[in-house]
Amino acid sequence: MSEIYKENLFITLQFLRNVNGQNKYHWGLFLSGSSPPAGILMHATDTNRAALDLYLEERRVSNPLRSGTMVVVLKIADAPSLDTLRKCASSIHLMDPRYLPRGEDRWTCRVWVKEMLKSLHKHRCISLPADVDVIEQYCQYMADSHLQYKGDARVFNDLNWVRAGSSSSSSKATLSEADARGGGRYYGPSPMNIDSTGGRYYGSSPMVIDSTTKRYYGPSPMDTRT
Template sequence: MATVTAQLENYSIYVLLSLRAGPGFHWGLFVPTNKPHGEVWHATNRQGGWLVEAKSTSGVPTSITLCLAFKVGTVNSANWETLRSTLGNVAGNGQPSPNTGEAFTCRVWVEDALLALHNAGVISLTQAITTIEQRAIETAETNREQVELGGRAMVWNATGFSTTA
């Protein structure tokens, strides 16, 4: 089986689901630019209130908590700055989602971010956000035990959830 790094595709937009203490997953976005290096965005409340963290990293493919990375689109030089500015403008202050009214979580932030990328023309979603969420959770759950036992994350490159605009 190929390593996580080998399976990732540069300039693809991945939704990440990582293990956390208790049920559910921690959600984020990752765009490998020169794998294993890339940019990651996620909402976190580790230091008190919610905030969105955006950073360059090379650690995503080797994270021991990463359960699933699934591709939702690609980005190129023409829309890279649109992606970055769009994600930078997705609210991460703990307020309910402006799209659904749902209480803020890292998952809700990712879903709002996907909708923002769709509205900005970076990706074109072909499935409802709820469908994407359900499929991602189901797939990550099938890999949970393997990761908990020290196995590697699953990379899903053929989602059919979007097309690149």
């Protein structure tokens, strides 16, 4: 089994179903701490609600690789602090149709992950290796390519998977277009200071993780039981 390295931010994809020949996945962000494979999962989920009535859940996971549906765990950046993740999450208006990104029909777990990556990159908390839409294509490509490992997930602890994903001709074209407009790359100074003495944080107040937010109601969509 692959290992998860400490203090990294990962994109996780778990297989849900196949719809008209296209594999659908549940997307999340996993923050590995100083004692991997344990870490923090943040994701948009509809557990114990109507389908796609999403809410943000943050919970501690002892080992995400125990999930029977996990396919790939893909490093996207060095780990920001958990407080930084919470502050970025608090600025995303999940389920508000007024803030639905252009080109999306509805809020989904995938859309939430993309918006989180955009926010983290915009506020200089991480530096993305490519445009977010390109990263999405690479994630789909990697999950589809490793679907046979469902339940024995493949872990990528560096960004080589982004280059591997570029073997898809459509991804190559999109990456070239992204490079032409800057590729979503960050060339600025060090990550922003979002405390009261440094660069001011203009989003909504940091997310309060109360017992309702952190509660996990069942195995779907991420079963981490042995």
